[in-house]
Amino acid sequence: MTSTATSDVRVPSAGAETAYAGAPPARRNGLVAAYMGITALVLALLMVFGLLMKASQAGVITIPPNRFYQLLTAHGIGMVAISGLGGAGVMWYFLSRYVDLSPAILLANLVCFLLGVVLVLGGIFVGGFAAAWTFLFPLPAHSQGIWGAGATASYLVGVLLVGVGFLLLFLDTGRAIISKYGSLGRALGWPQAFGRSTDEAPPPTVVASTVVTIINIPAIAVGAVILTMSLVNAYEPGFRVNALLAKNLIYFFGHIFINSTIYMAVIGVYEILPTFTGRPWKSSRPFLLAWTATMLMVMAVYPHHLFMDYANPTWASVLGQILSYTSSLPVLAVTAAATLGNVYRSGMKWNITAGLLFASIMGWSVGVVPAVVDGTIAINRVMHNTLWVPGHFHTYLLLGVVAMLFGFMYFLGQMTGAVDGALDRAGFWMYVVGSLAFAGAFLAAGAMSIPRRWAVHLDPWKANDRVGAVFALVVVVGAIVFVSNFLRRVRAVAA
Amino acid sequence: MEQNIAVLVSAILGTTLLVIFAAVARSAKTTASPDDIASATARWRRTVLWTLVLLFVPVIGYSLTKMPYPSGGQPAVITVEATGHQWVWTVTPDTVPVGQPVEIRVTGADVNHGFGLYDASNRLITQTQAMPGFTNIIRYTFDSPGTYRILCLEYCGLGHHTMFSQLVVTSAK
Numbered sequence: 001m002t003s004t005a006t007s008d009v010r011v012p013s014a015g016a017e018t019a020y021a022g023a024p025p026a027r028r029n030g031l032v033a034a035y036m037g038i039t040a041l042v043l044a045l046l047m048v049f050g051l052l053m054k055a056s057q058a059g060v061i062t063i064p065p066n067r068f069y070q071l072l073t074a075h076g077i078g079m080v081a082i083s084g085l086g087g088a089g090v091m092w093y094f095l096s097r098y099v100d101l102s103p104a105i106l107l108a109n110l111v112c113f114l115l116g117v118v119l120v121l122g123g124i125f126v127g128g129f130a131a132a133w134t135f136l137f138p139l140p141a142h143s144q145g146i147w148g149a150g151a152t153a154s155y156l157v158g159v160l161l162v163g164v165g166f167l168l169l170f171l172d173t174g175r176a177i178i179s180k181y182g183s184l185g186r187a188l189g190w191p192q193a194f195g196r197s198t199d200e201a202p203p204p205t206v207v208a209s210t211v212v213t214i215i216n217i218p219a220i221a222v223g224a225v226i227l228t229m230s231l232v233n234a235y236e237p238g239f240r241v242n243a244l245l246a247k248n249l250i251y252f253f254g255h256i257f258i259n260s261t262i263y264m265a266v267i268g269v270y271e272i273l274p275t276f277t278g279r280p281w282k283s284s285r286p287f288l289l290a291w292t293a294t295m296l297m298v299m300a301v302y303p304h305h306l307f308m309d310y311a312n313p314t315w316a317s318v319l320g321q322i323l324s325y326t327s328s329l330p331v332l333a334v335t336a337a338a339t340l341g342n343v344y345r346s347g348m349k350w351n352i353t354a355g356l357l358f359a360s361i362m363g364w365s366v367g368v369v370p371a372v373v374d375g376t377i378a379i380n381r382v383m384h385n386t387l388w389v390p391g392h393f394h395t396y397l398l399l400g401v402v403a404m405l406f407g408f409m410y411f412l413g414q415m416t417g418a419v420d421g422a423l424d425r426a427g428f429w430m431y432v433v434g435s436l437a438f439a440g441a442f443l444a445a446g447a448m449s450i451p452r453r454w455a456v457h458l459d460p461w462k463a464n465d466r467v468g469a470v471f472a473l474v475v476v477v478g479a480i481v482f483v484s485n486f487l488r489r490v491r492a493v494a495a
Numbered sequence: 496m497e498q499n500i501a502v503l504v505s506a507i508l509g510t511t512l513l514v515i516f517a518a519v520a521r522s523a524k525t526t527a528s529p530d531d532i533a534s535a536t537a538r539w540r541r542t543v544l545w546t547l548v549l550l551f552v553p554v555i556g557y558s559l560t561k562m563p564y565p566s567g568g569q570p571a572v573i574t575v576e577a578t579g580h581q582w583v584w585t586v587t588p589d590t591v592p593v594g595q596p597v598e599i600r601v602t603g604a605d606v607n608h609g610f611g612l613y614d615a616s617n618r619l620i621t622q623t624q625a626m627p628g629f630t631n632i633i634r635y636t637f638d639s640p641g642t643y644r645i646l647c648l649e650y651c652g653l654g655h656h657t658m659f660s661q662l663v664v665t666s667a668k
Binding site for chain 2 (some may be wrong): 016065066069130132134146242244277290308309311324326334339340341343344345346349361362366374376378384444446447449455
């Protein structure tokens, strides 16, 4: 794969550009540039946190357990949140071509996000909160004196504030979509998918954004419920919540939100990759059916996180396994197939933007395989909460959603006339190969039954950790190339 | 056994996908009719879809017969009570005989823990969550004597990685 100058890019048609609605381009670009600039910085920082943790487990450096678990908590919640922020930047940038979105709401989300992040980081690194990003009830209020109620409150309120910002954003996308298309069903292309309508279906960006809107509103509401109950419990221990119910609420919220970050970011693939291949991404009937199926499945599949909670209803676990398998169908049979068909013998010339976006669908598709394997109850029995789990989610997050975000950043840069250089190409290969090898080391560790979220590893596990740390370093260096590149271009992007 | 299946399936299918993506990336420099490619893509999509469906149905059906959840049938003769505390396990009794069904009743005294049972070669053989307010039951028959380690598999705070215990399985007399 070689990199070439910006002349390789077939710029979106004038028709698409004139279809922009709402905010003037300068303000829109400035806000999106702010979203992606913050995303780039935070991604780099959190990747360094990840590298430090892996190096500590390998015995290369020493991080005390309390600090390790703080880093673990910050890395987890930070990656979920920043993937959401970056994904929202991608979605908003392209969705604003089709519907009239509010830049004030986009700004409000960013303000809530930043305020929330300050509280979360304060709770973790000042207050010592380290209950992992999943904050499983009642751990936030049971630290054995390691952190206090104030730290718990700071973390929980911070996450709540971030959620409020995203809720505002999704209410606005829902408003704008309904204003343009009349109903969410029409925006999902249901008349074309299930009826006999011969009208042109809504574009892929609108369909995906509608799904993201529909699934996130209940997810964030449910997340707010368990965050609030945990907050009350921190100050009033007599107020208790059923621990199994709490887990169901947390994983319903968490599973939907993190998956929606991929659904937001993949919009960049739909919009940008065709500018290289000259083959428009169409809302075909299979595409529309796949997105509706995805919408329903992502809201019902979360019990696969609870297979080892034997007290959870067995029917829920069976449903979780079946939906874990069927959830792979839209990814592999529709998104991956469409991406391959879009690129195959297209005569396109590669650059970093196209390479990252193509690699992101590869990462998403490959990561689905060990995830589905882990979604088998009989196998989950010996894989759950081992390093197999970060193995599969790093494949489709690091080489999926994050690659999509970096690809979008390069796209914004090349729109300003910037050209990729040798360092960018080196960064690309370091990032792609490093991510595959890093995730592979995690999967191998899971197969060795090494538990996840352990600050200190036993000696027999450290060889695997050292391999993982080396490839984590390779990934971080590649990511720093991307981030520094984008930050150099961000002022031009904003303009 | 299950770990080997997981690795084998993931390696074969994951590598296949990587090869396909790499081949398509290399093909991109050549050109072909978009209409031809579109119809070929539709055929491939149908093929992939039905292949996966035909693969999934028996795999799901068979694997659901191997769920670890306790059901009716013969009650176990030996019962072990295992409770997770921050950050220690209490396991009573901590010795059981080989070859007899054992019922391990697992709960959490304070927060969520994960009861992970490892064999002598440090391979995870079964697990369940140790939850406050609930008792999760593992039914297991040990087929070889030895010392089985218990590790915590759900993050439970600062001492999570220090939660080791053991269950000794003795030879039949």
